[in-house]
Amino acid sequence: MVTRSxxxxxxxxxxKMSAISSLLNGKIAKTEDAKKLLETVIESGDKVVxxxxxxxxxxxxxxxxxxxxxxxxxxxHMIMSSVxxxxxxxxxxxxxxxxxxxxxxxxxxxxISQMIADGTVQVGDIHTYLELYARLYVDLIPNVVLVxxxxxxxxxxxxxxxxxxxxxxxxEAAAFKDGIVIVQANEIVDKxxxxxxxxxxxxxxxxxxxxxxxxxxxxxxxxxxxxxxxLMGMMAIRGIYEKHNVQTxxxxxxxxxxxxxxxxPTYGDQLGLKGKIVPNWEVNPTPTLIPxxxxxxxxTIHSFGGEVGMENYISHSPDVFFVGKDGTxxxxxxxxxxxxxxxxxxxxxxxxxxxxFVNSSTVTNGRLSGFGGAPNMGSNPHGRRHSxxxxxxxxxxNDPLGKGQKLVVQMVETYxxxxxxxxxxxxxxxxxxxxxxxANVPIMIYSEDTTHIVTEEGxxxxxKTDSMAEKKAAIEAxxxxxxxxxxxxxxxxxxxxxxxxxxxPEDLGVHRNEAKRSLLAAQNMDDxxxxxxxxxxxxxxxxxxx
Amino acid sequence: xxxxPGQGGQKRGMLKDVPTEMITRVKELTGIELTDSxxxxxxxxxxxLGILLLQLFNIRQLQQIGQKPDAVAGHSLGxxxxxxxxxxxSEDDAIKIVYLRSTKMKESYPSGYGMGAIxxxxxxxxxxxxxxxxxxxxxxxxxxxxxxxxTAVSGSITGIQKVLELxxxxxxSKALLLKVPVPSHSPxxxxxxxxxxxxxxxxDLKDPKCTYLANFNGHATHKAKDIEYDMINNLIYxxxxxxxxxxxxxxxxxxxxxxxxxxxxxxxxxxxxPDFRTITMNSMNLDDIEFLLxxxxxx
Numbered sequence: 105m106v107t108r109s110x111x112x113x114x115x116x117x118x119x120k121m122s123a124i125s126s127l128l129n130g131k132i133a134k135t136e137d138a139k140k141l142l143e144t145v146i147e148s149g150d151k152v153v154x155x156x157x158x159x160x161x162x163x164x165x166x167x168x169x170x171x172x173x174x175x176x177x178x179x180x181h182m183i184m185s186s187v188x189x190x191x192x193x194x195x196x197x198x199x200x201x202x203x204x205x206x207x208x209x210x211x212x213x214x215x216i217s218q219m220i221a222d223g224t225v226q227v228g229d230i231h232t233y234l235e236l237y238a239r240l241y242v243d244l245i246p247n248v249v250l251v252x253x254x255x256x257x258x259x260x261x262x263x264x265x266x267x268x269x270x271x272x273x274x275x276e277a278a279a280f281k282d283g284i285v286i287v288q289a290n291e292i293v294d295k296x297x298x299x300x301x302x303x304x305x306x307x308x309x310x311x312x313x314x315x316x317x318x319x320x321x322x323x324x325x326x327x328x329x330x331x332x333x334x335l336m337g338m339m340a341i342r343g344i345y346e347k348h349n350v351q352t353x354x355x356x357x358x359x360x361x362x363x364x365x366x367x368x369p370t371y372g373d374q375l376g377l378k379g380k381i382v383p384n385w386e387v388n389p390t391p392t393l394i395p396x397x398x399x400x401x402x403x404t405i406h407s408f409g410g411e412v413g414m415e416n417y418i419s420h421s422p423d424v425f426f427v428g429k430d431g432t433x434x435x436x437x438x439x440x441x442x443x444x445x446x447x448x449x450x451x452x453x454x455x456x457x458x459x460x461f462v463n464s465s466t467v468t469n470g471r472l473s474g475f476g477g478a479p480n481m482g483s484n485p486h487g488r489r490h491s492x493x494x495x496x497x498x499x500x501x502n503d504p505l506g507k508g509q510k511l512v513v514q515m516v517e518t519y520x521x522x523x524x525x526x527x528x529x530x531x532x533x534x535x536x537x538x539x540x541x542x543a544n545v546p547i548m549i550y551s552e553d554t555t556h557i558v559t560e561e562g563x564x565x566x567x568k569t570d571s572m573a574e575k576k577a578a579i580e581a582x583x584x585x586x587x588x589x590x591x592x593x594x595x596x597x598x599x600x601x602x603x604x605x606x607x608x609p610e611d612l613g614v615h616r617n618e619a620k621r622s623l624l625a626a627q628n629m630d631d632x633x634x635x636x637x638x639x640x641x642x643x644x645x646x647x648x649x650x
Numbered sequence: 651x652x653x654x655p656g657q658g659g660q661k662r663g664m665l666k667d668v669p670t671e672m673i674t675r676v677k678e679l680t681g682i683e684l685t686d687s688x689x690x691x692x693x694x695x696x697x698x699l700g701i702l703l704l705q706l707f708n709i710r711q712l713q714q715i716g717q718k719p720d721a722v723a724g725h726s727l728g729x730x731x732x733x734x735x736x737x738x739x740s741e742d743d744a745i746k747i748v749y750l751r752s753t754k755m756k757e758s759y760p761s762g763y764g765m766g767a768i769x770x771x772x773x774x775x776x777x778x779x780x781x782x783x784x785x786x787x788x789x790x791x792x793x794x795x796x797x798x799x800x801t802a803v804s805g806s807i808t809g810i811q812k813v814l815e816l817x818x819x820x821x822x823s824k825a826l827l828l829k830v831p832v833p834s835h836s837p838x839x840x841x842x843x844x845x846x847x848x849x850x851x852x853x854d855l856k857d858p859k860c861t862y863l864a865n866f867n868g869h870a871t872h873k874a875k876d877i878e879y880d881m882i883n884n885l886i887y888x889x890x891x892x893x894x895x896x897x898x899x900x901x902x903x904x905x906x907x908x909x910x911x912x913x914x915x916x917x918x919x920x921x922x923x924p925d926f927r928t929i930t931m932n933s934m935n936l937d938d939i940e941f942l943l944x945x946x947x948x949x
Binding site (some may be wrong): 190197211212213214215218222469470523524643 | 770772774775798799867868869870874893896897900901902
């Protein structure tokens with residue numbers, strides 16, 4: 105009988121670790137040895153996770169990887185949730201990497217389109233965040249993972265703090281399957297403030313030459329909220345939040361949702377809704393929520409990641425945020441995405457294009473931005489079984505075995521920032537599918553999941569429509585003077601309003617002339633700082649004073 | 651990133667600071683005497699050689715104050731000075747090739763052809779109109795993409811005029827005929843590209859010392875052969891300027907310096923990325939440029 109070894113992966117890992125033992129002091133390596141270390145522990149063709157989250161980037165390790173000798177290491181299969189930095193794609197140009205499985209590529213969307221089209225990057229697939237994490241445990245189990253931490257002690261215990269994001273999900277997939285876990289550390293300390301990831305799971309720690317890249321992606325200056333967005337926010341609060349008795353919510357990152365956050369303590373209060381709607385949130389700690397938190401609207405917030413400048417404010421509000429005993433926030437994108445998909449009444453987001461069938465996408469010509477969390481949160485989870493009043497309010501009344509549905513709301517102005525219609529017959533994404541030779545059109549949110557659309561014209565209650573023809577008519581009714589909107593006629597509109605499928609501002613008791621900037625709870629960044637009692641510390645680029 | 655404009659910004663007296671020995675060198679290599687007068691700038695050979703020489707002089711000035719770019723982006727004719735900056739081609743060879751390019755362009759279409767510009771429509775919208783109008787007898791093509799909503803068309807004057815009319819009807823905010831006597835950046839320039847291919851076959855080209863953004867596909871490259879292709883063929887492709895700037899931004903570019911003449915492309919950059927730091931040699935003296943670039947480098 106042939107003796108079969110069942111520890112081949114473990115043996116290989118042990119060999120690699122012993123080959124670099126002279127470079128390590130315990131688990132700690134020297135900054136200048138990073139390239140040599142990577143060249144020793146990574147093999148050509150390996151599956152490598154490079155941590156590029158939404159906010160946090162393992163920038164020292166990505167630069168080190170880009171510096172390895174392509175003769176020694178080539179054809180890597182990269183797995184990255186966010187392709188954000190130039191070297192994330194440079195490694196494909198130099199041949200270090202060949203294949204890519206990813207989720208989001210917004211900051212490199214033009215280059216990635218070009219490189220897919222000319223074959224420089226071979227795409228495995230484009231995923232939502234949750235799908236990509238899931239595959240790390242099934243058919244994309246990594247050989248090496250490269251992640252970032254704030255503080256690391258001599259035993260390799262990691263403190264990842266407010267920006268824990270997806271580090272635990274990535275590390276776990278390698279640590280228990282004989283993958284090699286390499287961490288870049290902002291700082292080596294004797295004792296970490298708290299253990300976010302146990303040292304037992306970590307193989308190599310490299311002190312970085314500078315702190316990891318961290319961007320304040322979810323900060324919106326109230327100064328830039330327009331009166332049109334305020335009008336739409338008022339309509340949404342009346343026609344959706346109040347009407348459906350929404351308790352749990354995720355907001356996208358746009359100014360539309362920032363407007364709603366800033367209207368709750370003012371307009372929402374006038375409507376007597378305080379204490380009645382949206383106490384529980386799954387959302388990044390966006391500064392425009394400060395007034396709603398301070399005035400008692402928001403009870404709890406769980407977050408995917410941190411937000412630069414919010415650290416101190418969060419530390420002072422552990423009743424609201426998820427905060428460790430050490431006093432700093434803990435985020436977790438994987439759990440956040442699960443919560444966003446299964447535990448929420450409603451997702452409210454925005455998009456760049458909506459087609460006549462109500463599919464929407466942020467992928468436009470020449471730009472393959474990929475997906476982030478929106479497709480998870482902006483979908484109706486078929487595995488959901490628990491009921492809430494908002495969910496139940498969408499239940500069709502003609503089906504005895506029916507169930508509720510998640511509210512998926514898209515807020516768009518009929519014309520985008522490029523003065524082109526948001527409502528189109530066909531998505532640019534259809535062309536992009538052909539150019540990038542993808543199996544499916546990169547649609548962000550599908551028609552079947554979209555329950556409401558809000559424009560400056562009104563709200564379409566799409567879940568109430570009973571045919572595609574009626575759905576199209578509902579869209580036309582609120583698409584303004586876009587070519588799609590011009591197909592609507594007064595009779596059709598009257599009919600839809602009568603059926604409650606379309607509501608105009610006047611149907612909701614919203615007065616267009618009341619949509620003024622003075623209605624916002626904060627007019628600018630300075631107001632947000634005041635609301636926070638000086639605890640919020642805006643990043644320099646958002647300061648107009650100093 | 652350094653930006654090198656193409657034709658359009660030439661004006662009388664623009665070569666007044668250029669050393670005589672550089673002007674003499676052009677004469678030695680091409681037989682052309684650059685007179686730098688309004689009248690001479692009616693002629694496309696004078697225009698192209700004049701602008702190239704001005705840009706070669708600007709490069710020397712910038713090198714003298716110790717500057718070098720991370721990336722170069724030329725528009726049309728501008729790619730030759732961009733290639734010199736990146737050490738791909740020598741000054742002499744660039745002058746010889748631009749001489750060839752400009753004489754062949756002048757010979758190719760004596761009359762009845764040109765370019766137009768449309769503002770306010772997307773490329774897709776312009777393409778739809780062009781497809782409608784384009785024919786064997788009135789050829790017209792979608793050409794340069796200078797901004798998301800700024801597209802050029804190139805071809806026969808009659809074809810262009812029809813496209814412009816339709817664009818206006820489709821609520822383009824501007825649709826006008828440009829003062830360009832050739833259908834540049836369209837398939838109609840194939841014969842010139844063939845001549846340039848022969849001309850460049852004799853020239854020794856090196857890999858660039860910095861990132862080069864190519865006109866013909868809007869990609870960044872570090873290979874001499876891609877730049878050679880661009881120098882030969884950019885006339886038969888649209889200049890994908892808007893894409894070039896997107897790619898530059900994704901590569902981390904946040905500072906641009908536009909060499910002379912003019913400031914057209916800096917305006918486009920500012921409109922697209924208001925946070926970019928920009929300098930135009932047209933409006934700033936060398937001491938100030940040196941001070942600013944060094945200050946920004948220190949952070």
